[in-house]
Amino acid sequence: MSTRRDFIKKVSTGGALAAVGALSMPSFAFAAKSAKSANLNISLQEGIAIGKSLDEKLDYMEKLGVTGLELGGGNLAKRVDEIKKALSNRKIKVSAICAGFGGWLLADDPAEKQKCIDSTREILAAAGELGSVGMILVPAFNSQHSYPHTQETRDRLVADLKELGAYAHEHKTSIILEPLNRGEAFYLRQVADAASICRDADSPGVFCMGDFWHMTREETSDRGAFISAGKYLKHVHIASRKRRIMPGEDGEADNYIDGFKGLKELGYEGYISFECGTKGNKEETLPAAVKLIREQWKKA
Amino acid sequence: MSTRRDFIKKVSTGGALAAVGALSMPSFAFAAKSAKSANLNISLQEGIAIGKSLDEKLDYMEKLGVTGLELGGGNLAKRVDEIKKALSNRKIKVSAICAGFGGWLLADDPAEKQKCIDSTREILAAAGELGSVGMILVPAFNSQHSYPHTQETRDRLVADLKELGAYAHEHKTSIILEPLNRGEAFYLRQVADAASICRDADSPGVFCMGDFWHMTREETSDRGAFISAGKYLKHVHIASRKRRIMPGEDGEADNYIDGFKGLKELGYEGYISFECGTKGNKEETLPAAVKLIREQWKKA
Numbered sequence: 001m002s003t004r005r006d007f008i009k010k011v012s013t014g015g016a017l018a019a020v021g022a023l024s025m026p027s028f029a030f031a032a033k034s035a036k037s038a039n040l041n042i043s044l045q046e047g048i049a050i051g052k053s054l055d056e057k058l059d060y061m062e063k064l065g066v067t068g069l070e071l072g073g074g075n076l077a078k079r080v081d082e083i084k085k086a087l088s089n090r091k092i093k094v095s096a097i098c099a100g101f102g103g104w105l106l107a108d109d110p111a112e113k114q115k116c117i118d119s120t121r122e123i124l125a126a127a128g129e130l131g132s133v134g135m136i137l138v139p140a141f142n143s144q145h146s147y148p149h150t151q152e153t154r155d156r157l158v159a160d161l162k163e164l165g166a167y168a169h170e171h172k173t174s175i176i177l178e179p180l181n182r183g184e185a186f187y188l189r190q191v192a193d194a195a196s197i198c199r200d201a202d203s204p205g206v207f208c209m210g211d212f213w214h215m216t217r218e219e220t221s222d223r224g225a226f227i228s229a230g231k232y233l234k235h236v237h238i239a240s241r242k243r244r245i246m247p248g249e250d251g252e253a254d255n256y257i258d259g260f261k262g263l264k265e266l267g268y269e270g271y272i273s274f275e276c277g278t279k280g281n282k283e284e285t286l287p288a289a290v291k292l293i294r295e296q297w298k299k300a
Numbered sequence: 301m302s303t304r305r306d307f308i309k310k311v312s313t314g315g316a317l318a319a320v321g322a323l324s325m326p327s328f329a330f331a332a333k334s335a336k337s338a339n340l341n342i343s344l345q346e347g348i349a350i351g352k353s354l355d356e357k358l359d360y361m362e363k364l365g366v367t368g369l370e371l372g373g374g375n376l377a378k379r380v381d382e383i384k385k386a387l388s389n390r391k392i393k394v395s396a397i398c399a400g401f402g403g404w405l406l407a408d409d410p411a412e413k414q415k416c417i418d419s420t421r422e423i424l425a426a427a428g429e430l431g432s433v434g435m436i437l438v439p440a441f442n443s444q445h446s447y448p449h450t451q452e453t454r455d456r457l458v459a460d461l462k463e464l465g466a467y468a469h470e471h472k473t474s475i476i477l478e479p480l481n482r483g484e485a486f487y488l489r490q491v492a493d494a495a496s497i498c499r500d501a502d503s504p505g506v507f508c509m510g511d512f513w514h515m516t517r518e519e520t521s522d523r524g525a526f527i528s529a530g531k532y533l534k535h536v537h538i539a540s541r542k543r544r545i546m547p548g549e550d551g552e553a554d555n556y557i558d559g560f561k562g563l564k565e566l567g568y569e570g571y572i573s574f575e576c577g578t579k580g581n582k583e584e585t586l587p588a589a590v591k592l593i594r595e596q597w598k599k600a
Contacts (some may be wrong), residue, residue: 069514142451149449151442151486186451192492193529197519219526220495228524 013147036119038105038264040297042290043068043095043273050282054086064290067092068271073100073135080129090099094270096125096176096209096235097135105154105160106139106187110139120175121167133270134207134234135168140187149187158200160270165176165203176234177208181217190216199232211275212256216241222259228267229234239276240291245284246278248292253262256293305488320430338564340597342590343368343395343573350582354386359480364590368391368571373400373423373435380429386434395571396476396509396535398428405460406439406446406453406487413454420475433570434467434507434534436476438550440487449487457499465503476534481517489518491522494526511537511575512556513544522559533568538593541577546578546589556593560600 044066049057061069069092071083076097082087087093100123103115120137125189127135139157140146147153161175168174179185179193189225196207208229212222214237219225247254263272272293278285344366349357361369369392371383376397387393400423401416420437439457440446447453461475466522468474477494479485488494494508508529512522514537519525526533540550547554563572572593578585 124360151482154482154486181456182451186454190492190496192488192490192520192524196490196518199520216498219528220492220499220529220532224492224524224528226524227527228519228521230521230524232520277487 032125038130038267039293040268041068041095041269041271042066042293043070043150043271044286045070045098045154045273046072048222048274048276048282048286050286051273054082058086058090058092061092062090064287065123066290068273069093069191070095070097070271070273070275071097072130073097073119073127076100076126076130077122094127094130094132095273096133097130098275099136099138101135101137102153104144104146105137106144106149106157108145112144114126115158117164120164124164124168124173124175126288128168128173132173134174134205136178136209136235137164138185138188139182140293141180141185142183146187148268154200161197161201161206162203165201165205167205169203169205174205174207174234177206178211178237179196179208179214179218180211181214183217184214189214191215191225191233195229198252206232208232209235209237211237211239212241212259213229213237213239213244213275215259221261222256226259226268230266233263233266233270234274234285235270236263236268237275239273239274243279244276246274246276246280246282246289248289249279249285255296257296259299260297264300307358308586314454315585316561338493338567339569340594341395341571342366342369342593343571344586345370345573345575346372348574348576348582348586350586354382358390358392359393362390364587367394368394368573370395370571370575371397371430371432373419373427376400376426377422380426383430394427394430394432395573396433397423397430398575399438400438401435401437402441404438404444404446406444406457408447412444413460414573416586417464420464424468424471424473426463428468428473428554434474436477436478436509437464438478438480438485438488438500441480441485442483446487449518454497454500458497461497461506462503465501465505467505469503469505474505474507474534477506478511478537479508479514479518480511481514483517484514490513491519491525491533492564495529495532496519505533506532508532509535509537510559511539512541512559513537513539513575515559516541518521522556523562523565526559526568527561530566533563533566533570533594535570536563536568536572537575538572539574544572544576546576546580546582546585548589548592549579549585555565555593555596557600558595560597564600 050060051057101119103112105116109114123135179188179194191210198206241253242250350360351357389419401419403412405416407413424434479494481487491510495577498506542550
């Protein structure tokens with residue numbers, strides 16, 4: 001089973017600078033709209049787009065009609081100028097920032113928790129400069145020793161998220177809680193639970209997301225999960241549903257229509273971002289996946 | 301805040317026997333239907349219906365057009381004949397059996413867990429004889445010392461539910477997992493999580509429910525929660541949304557339309573059962589609550 005680390009580490013950092021120009025982009029926001037008005041905005045993680053340099057990747061994405069670029073959080077602060085320049089005079093915007101922080105928020109070791117808070121703040125500041133929707137945060141992976149799963153821990157998490165959320169909001173971006181499947185993070189597995197944490201945090205900078213890959217294992221209804229996310233839904237990840245490769249590579253299993261119906265009901269106008277590998281030739285499987293998603297979105 | 305125990309302990313056990321006659325009732329089941337065909341079936345817990353004897357209560361319920369009677373599980377086995385006789389020649393059926401078991405399933409003390417299993421089996425057998433939808437089970441209340449909230453505990457729970465579910469199914473009834481709010485049972489708080497446990501148990505005798513009272517605190521979307529419950533939804537509890545009294549007694553807060561929409565989308569034909577107290581005169585607040593629910597069901 002591929003993990004996030006696999007995708008992120010493929011990110012190229014040698015992008016040539018295409019053009020010089022400051023990028024002024026408002027923080028991403030969407031208002032609930034009718035199902036008919038919901039737009040499909042496809043995003044790719046930097047490591048998934050085809051090309052040797054960031055510029056080549058962006059050229060490729062533009063040809064595909066992809067409008068969002070998801071970046072890793074590691075080293076992001078040092079890449080702000082490079083990325084701003086590469087995106088100037090393009091329609092592509094930064095979607096979310098995926099991970100890249102140190103430590104973990106639920107750590108029972110104060111040093112690990114502080115590491116998480118410090119690195120998260122640094123990434124949030126860079127995310128804000130880049131006009132990113134927000135920074136994806138997993139409270140704790142299974143391998144990360146944490147406080148027990150109790151109400152007290154939940155209260156502590158909510159208090160920490162309030163602080164990080166306020167910081168994110170100051171920087172015109174957000175924290176996006178991501179539920180993972182039980183094999184990776186038992187603590188937060190369902191979208192409705194993430195949404196419930198957002199409600200408790202009651203912060204203009206705390207949101208959640210759904211990842212079809214994880215949802216396949218944890219949700220009984222994609223549509224129900226997204227409806228429960230409601231106004232807290234800020235981002236969506238997609239992959240094939242059996243092997244976390246390109247949507248479509250797992251055949252009939254790769255049906256997202258029920259979830260897309262939920263997104264349309266919400267008037268969701270955020271990004272649907274690829275986080276996946278491929279078992280085939282990416283030059284074929286990636287465009288095919290984009291096509292599949294567009295077709296299923298229409299059917300939803 | 302009223303708790304389940306308060307409602308259940310009010311149950312009258314002195315019901316006169318109205319008529320003699322065996323009751324042959326199939327296990328409750330509903331198939332998904334279109335929203336238009338979903339019926340509203342209202343149920344009252346025995347302690348809520350007005351009357352000195354079970355027969356008086358049933359007479360009262362019939363006048364209100366209530367079709368379900370929810371019974372406490374304590375002492376149920378000894379009441380089977382009494383209840384069968386009281387219900388013969390009536391349109392009212394037994395909806396769910398609420399609690400009444402000993403011990404708790406997540407107990408780290410094997411004696412408490414065994415107590416739960418033994419008493420649950422006894423109640424399930426009686427529930428089956430009475431044609432009940434199922435028996436409501438809470439895996440652990442906050443005050444009940446349990447295994448930690450980990451994947452291992454979840455696996456243990458699922459294994460135990462498989463066994464109890466098979467037993468329930470043999471007896472033509474079911475186990476119904478009830479999520480409660482965090483103040484009562486942090487372990488299982490959301491309907492989507494209960495549904496996920498049902499999916500893992502993969503048993504014809506394991507289902508879940510939603511209780512509007514608990515959902516008010518824990519769910520971000522009543523409709524999303526019910527859609528996630530989907531085919532696993534077997535029962536619904538209702539109460540006012542601020543003080544757990546009669547629907548309507550908390551004024552504008554007592555809006556169930558969004559949840560009812562979800563139930564209609566599922567083609568839900570189970571019961572919506574009152575579990576609540578009242579601050580007013582029950583002879584007024586109870587009929588008013590039934591009327592309110594009927595009006596909101598129509599609007600949904």
